[in-house]
Amino acid sequence: MTSGPIRVLIADDQMMVRQGFTVLLNAEPGIEVVGQAVDGDDAVARSAELTPDVVLMDIRMPGTGGIEATRSLTSVAGSAVKVLVLTTFDLDEYVYEALRAGASGFLLKDASAEELAHAVRVVAAGDALLAPHITKRLIAEFSRLSAAPRAPLKDRVGALTERETEVLALIANGLSNAEIAARLVLAEQTVKTHVSRILIKLGLRDRTQAAVHAYDIGLVRPAGG
Structure with a gap:
């Protein structure tokens, strides 16, 4: 991480979600929303252009979804971007796939401004799990799904x-x-x-x-x- 503000890109196909999160995060000290993306392809392109520290990534978007975009972003050699996936349900089946694809954590879309800012800071720092009581359930579940x-x-x-x-x-x-x-x-x-x-x-x-x-x-x- 740099010593400047945490640079955030918001990827969601719903304009109201993008704008709402932008307003909430820009009001937080040490966080700056540097751009928005409307789908997965746009998120990958905008990330290459803007080099954010954290991408807030909606899982379900038309076209290229959040999982494919997450995999693209985290598989780039030398990339330091962290992906925080956005979901409506805490046990959304796609969250398992997002974590496998390289996401650093997830956040419910109805999170408060305080929870949103905290999640961005935690993911940017890379030093703790998000919502451990939920994340551990997710990890445990997909480990069952891949028993071999x-x-x-x-x-x-x-x-x-x-x-x-x-x-x-x-x-x-x-x-x-x-x-x-x-x-x-x-x-x-x-x-x-x-x-x-x-x-x-x-x-x-x-x-x-x-x-x-x-x-x-x-x-x-x-x-x-």
Whole structure:
């Protein structure tokens, strides 16, 4: 992130949603809406032009939808843009696919101005899960949907050390750096270093993607699963 305001692009096919979110976010200190997009293709094109830090991406849009656009944006080498998907229902089936496609979190469209601004800041920082009680349910659900024969766990965690694997599991369980530090009796800065190394080694973008990966490889089991 730069030291300037968080630059946001809003992608939604409904003009009232775009304009409403623009007004709400521009009223927040440290956040600037730099553009709007009417569909997925427009979001990808406008992102290339405007280089936002965060894209608020509606999942369901005519033509190229939010999932395809998210995949396009997050698959670009060197891209630092974070995608926050917008949905009407917290268990919308498409949210699973959006997280797989590289979204860093999601937000309900009826969120308050405070929740909207908080979500943008969290995603831009890349240091926490959004709405952990809901996001963990989503991650757990799509991990059930992809149950398949797996390689030994040591092969699935790749180059991670034993401690890094332990930290990854705690991230997936929704713990903050401070909570992980307390659990493992480590300095919080040490935990931050472990998290950074995990993201680099696994080629992941942020903590949300780390949690998705942990469930995906079976390191963490869904509650009751």
